[in-house]
Amino acid sequence: MGDDPGGGPLIAAVPPEAASTASALVPLPVILPLLAAGLKLAIGVRLQRTQRVISTVVLAVVLAVALLLLIDADSHGPQVMYAGGWPPPVGIVLVADRLSALMLVISSAVTLCVLLYSIGQGMADNDEATPLSVYHPSYLVLVAGVSDTFLAGDLFNLYVGFEIMLTASYVLLTLGGTVTRIRAGATYAIVSLLSSVLFLAAIAVVYAATGTVTMAQLAGRLDELPDGVRLLAQISLLTVFCVKAAVFPLAAWLPDSYPTAPAPVTAVFAGLLTKVGIYAILRNQTLLFPGDRLSGVLMVLALLSLLIGILGAVAQTDLKRLLSFTLISHIGYMVFGIALASRAGLAGAVFYVAHHITVQTTLFLVVGLVERRGVTTDMQRLGGIAKLSPALGLVFFIPAMNLAGVPPLSGFLGKLGLLRAGLMQGGALVYVLIAAGTATSLLTLYALAKAWNLAFWRAAPPELYVVGVVLDIVETDDETPGESAAAPGPPTEAESTPGGPVAQVLAGRTEAATFGGRAITTGQPPAAMLAPTIAMVSFGLAFTVLAGPLTGLTERVADELAARTPYVTAVTGR
Amino acid sequence: MNETLSLVIAGGALVAAGTILLLSRPLTRIVLGAVVLGNGVNLLLLATSGAAGRAPLLYPATQGRHMPDPLPQAFVLTAIVISLALTAFLSTLAYRAWQLSGTDDVQDDVEDVRVAQRADYAEERDRLRTAYREQRARHRDHAGPEEEQQAGGEGILKHLRRDRAQYREARRRARAEMRADRVRGAHAEVGTDEDDQWETILGADR
Numbered sequence: 001m002g003d004d005p006g007g008g009p010l011i012a013a014v015p016p017e018a019a020s021t022a023s024a025l026v027p028l029p030v031i032l033p034l035l036a037a038g039l040k041l042a043i044g045v046r047l048q049r050t051q052r053v054i055s056t057v058v059l060a061v062v063l064a065v066a067l068l069l070l071i072d073a074d075s076h077g078p079q080v081m082y083a084g085g086w087p088p089p090v091g092i093v094l095v096a097d098r099l100s101a102l103m104l105v106i107s108s109a110v111t112l113c114v115l116l117y118s119i120g121q122g123m124a125d126n127d128e129a130t131p132l133s134v135y136h137p138s139y140l141v142l143v144a145g146v147s148d149t150f151l152a153g154d155l156f157n158l159y160v161g162f163e164i165m166l167t168a169s170y171v172l173l174t175l176g177g178t179v180t181r182i183r184a185g186a187t188y189a190i191v192s193l194l195s196s197v198l199f200l201a202a203i204a205v206v207y208a209a210t211g212t213v214t215m216a217q218l219a220g221r222l223d224e225l226p227d228g229v230r231l232l233a234q235i236s237l238l239t240v241f242c243v244k245a246a247v248f249p250l251a252a253w254l255p256d257s258y259p260t261a262p263a264p265v266t267a268v269f270a271g272l273l274t275k276v277g278i279y280a281i282l283r284n285q286t287l288l289f290p291g292d293r294l295s296g297v298l299m300v301l302a303l304l305s306l307l308i309g310i311l312g313a314v315a316q317t318d319l320k321r322l323l324s325f326t327l328i329s330h331i332g333y334m335v336f337g338i339a340l341a342s343r344a345g346l347a348g349a350v351f352y353v354a355h356h357i358t359v360q361t362t363l364f365l366v367v368g369l370v371e372r373r374g375v376t377t378d379m380q381r382l383g384g385i386a387k388l389s390p391a392l393g394l395v396f397f398i399p400a401m402n403l404a405g406v407p408p409l410s411g412f413l414g415k416l417g418l419l420r421a422g423l424m425q426g427g428a429l430v431y432v433l434i435a436a437g438t439a440t441s442l443l444t445l446y447a448l449a450k451a452w453n454l455a456f457w458r459a460a461p462p463e464l465y466v467v468g469v470v471l472d473i474v475e476t477d478d479e480t481p482g483e484s485a486a487a488p489g490p491p492t493e494a495e496s497t498p499g500g501p502v503a504q505v506l507a508g509r510t511e512a513a514t515f516g517g518r519a520i521t522t523g524q525p526p527a528a529m530l531a532p533t534i535a536m537v538s539f540g541l542a543f544t545v546l547a548g549p550l551t552g553l554t555e556r557v558a559d560e561l562a563a564r565t566p567y568v569t570a571v572t573g574r
Numbered sequence: 575m576n577e578t579l580s581l582v583i584a585g586g587a588l589v590a591a592g593t594i595l596l597l598s599r600p601l602t603r604i605v606l607g608a609v610v611l612g613n614g615v616n617l618l619l620l621a622t623s624g625a626a627g628r629a630p631l632l633y634p635a636t637q638g639r640h641m642p643d644p645l646p647q648a649f650v651l652t653a654i655v656i657s658l659a660l661t662a663f664l665s666t667l668a669y670r671a672w673q674l675s676g677t678d679d680v681q682d683d684v685e686d687v688r689v690a691q692r693a694d695y696a697e698e699r700d701r702l703r704t705a706y707r708e709q710r711a712r713h714r715d716h717a718g719p720e721e722e723q724q725a726g727g728e729g730i731l732k733h734l735r736r737d738r739a740q741y742r743e744a745r746r747r748a749r750a751e752m753r754a755d756r757v758r759g760a761h762a763e764v765g766t767d768e769d770d771q772w773e774t775i776l777g778a779d780r
Contacts, residue, residue: 180684
């Protein structure tokens with residue numbers, strides 16, 4: 001226990017250097033969504049158009065601010081904001097270096113697209129009161145939390161950012177409070193809560209050992225600690241971040257909880273929340289604990305995540321669960337890049353994070369559209385989506401191939417960068433990982449090709465041709481349909497239908513139906529939902545087209561991470 | 575330092591108690607566990623602010639050396655506020671789970687249950703199949719060669735048909751059972767309403 005860690009003249013505040021205009025921008029990505037969320041709660045559900053405009057404008061402004069920050073951080077070094085003018089040991093610091101700004105740009109672009117998608121969904125479902133009153137404020141709070149974790153300059157603010165994000169995510173995951181969501185939400189909330197408590201304990205360890213939580217100061221002080229204490233701090237922080245990032249042995253919560261949420265929520269969770277964990281691991285392994293001390297452990301974890309995740313995905317029959325498992329699997333690539341601890345490895349990991357956020361989000365958005373069209377996401381019951389709705393087929397096919405890593409696309413470039421970084425480094429474990437990475441890429445292709453064949457390519461089951469009528473789902477026996485009347489138990493719940501859903505055409509009503517408590521509209525995907533999805537697909541393709549400049553940027557990010565000094569100097573002034 | 579040591583011991587005890595509570599099924603206990611665990615960690619965090627019994631930051635005349643570090647106190651305050659929000663949320667979740675299913679136990683994941691049942695179902699099918707084969711073999715032995723010659727293939731065929739019907743009936747029943755089980759799982763005991771509510775809420779061990 002540090003004897004008097006905060007000793008000395010605490011209040012002798014050295015006034016930080018005059019804030020530049022750029023550093024005044026730093027807190028905006030956190031403050032704006034929070035303010036907007038408050039405003040929306042005050043407005044209530046009455047002015048729905050105003051609500052939508054506020055959300056969209058705020059997120060667009062955040063995207064613009066993030067772009068400005070990225071340009072500034074890239075050309076002038078890290079931008080720092082001292083909250084309340086207090087210098088680092090006492091006050092809160094927000095830092096936007098290249099990594100933070102890049103993550104911020106991608107996250108705000110993705111959140112903007114998903115917001116537009118969910119607005120489209122709300123308009124299409126004609127069910128506007130429920131989502132708007134809770135969904136939009138929670139969503140904005142989530143965005144604020146994500147921004148805060150990216151910008152946090154000290155461990156405790158990182159913790160607070162995580163908590164803001166997680167609290168909003170609990171609400172979003174249990175939206176509507178149906179049976180399945182409550183069940184999934186309970187698991188998710190308990191696991192997250194436990195990891196938060198661990199994080200707090202880890203912060204206590206770090207603070208007791210060094211007397212500070214500001215990352216820039218920790219960078220120097222942690223180096224001087226005795227080996228045991230340093231290892232304890234590193235492992236406890238790493239455990240926490242691995243839970244958030246869903247690295248294999250700590251990933252069991254993910255495929256159970258994500259698929260039950262509404263489509264846009266799952267999409268933004270899958271894209272961003274795990275990557276926030278990866279971001280934290282990246283900071284932990286470069287700024288706080290540089291070197292390759294735990295590289296072996298991380299590589300084994302990456303190997304297990306890659307293989308077990310993708311084998312889980314291959315075994316799934318549900319599209320959403322399949323995607324959740326590929327998510328776990330591909331987290332392994334990023335952990336691999338971080339574990340290499342070389343400049344090329346870090347650059348590869350950052351590139352892969354950028355690529356994976358967009359692609360995974362896009363796929364979940366598309367699956368949301370598929371669910372609307374086909375009433376279910378069970379691949380054994382789906383079929384012929386590509387014929388029923390060619391646009392839907394196209395927006396699934398491109399990101400699916402991108403995720404699998406088919407050559408010209410950014411998924412291929414990302415994997416290639418990582419594997420090349422591994423080859424440059426060499427070593428038995430690294431070669432094993434390279435082999436596993438290649439196998440995972442192929443198995444991803446297999447799993448997604450299977451999904452494509454079953455859900456999109458084969459002939460559609462007859463009930464999918466029923467368009468614009470109420471579908472009433474009844475339980476049937478898989479062999480003898482006449483038996484359904486005698487089937488025990490009330491015929492509800494999506495999980496309890498072992499046969500195919502049988503469409504019963506009810507005269508006189510159109511368009512909407514319910515399935516497992518969710519509103520479903522059949523027919524072509526609404527343009528208001530398809531347009532943001534297409535925007536996301538093209539955003540993912542932009543990474544392919546702009547791969548050159550992006551690789552340059554990620555290499556500069558890796559340089560800055562490896563050097564540590566630009567970050568430390570920008571915050572402490574030394 | 576003694577006071578700090580007792581703080582650390584109290585924190586450790588709370589963390590242990592909270593962990594045990596977290597390992598139970600009912601959400602209400604998990605909420606309590608989370609609260610206890612969180613408070614334990616808060617105490618540990620507080621222990622980092624230096625030796626106990628020093629004057630707080632409030633008195634300007636106090637020298638820096640004779641004050642406890644105020645930063646952990648600020649951390650703990652923030653953590654308390656956060657755990658308040660989470661406790662409120664988890665309690666709501668527990669109440670909603672109880673409303674929906676009559677129990678606030680954390681449910682098994684449906685997909686996992688389905689995978690487990692798939693294994694059970696396969697086992698049941700294998701059992702029935704082997705039983706059927708044994709029966710068929712026994713009938714064949716029983717019929718003997720001379721009877722077989724008399725009745726031709728007809729007797730065996732009749733036996734076979736009856737056995738197959740039995741097998742199908744058994745299989746159908748097994749499936750119906752499984753389906754009923756699945757429905758029951760999804761509806762998770764709605765019929766416990768007449769029980770003592772507090773018993774349910776406080777999560778009696780089962």
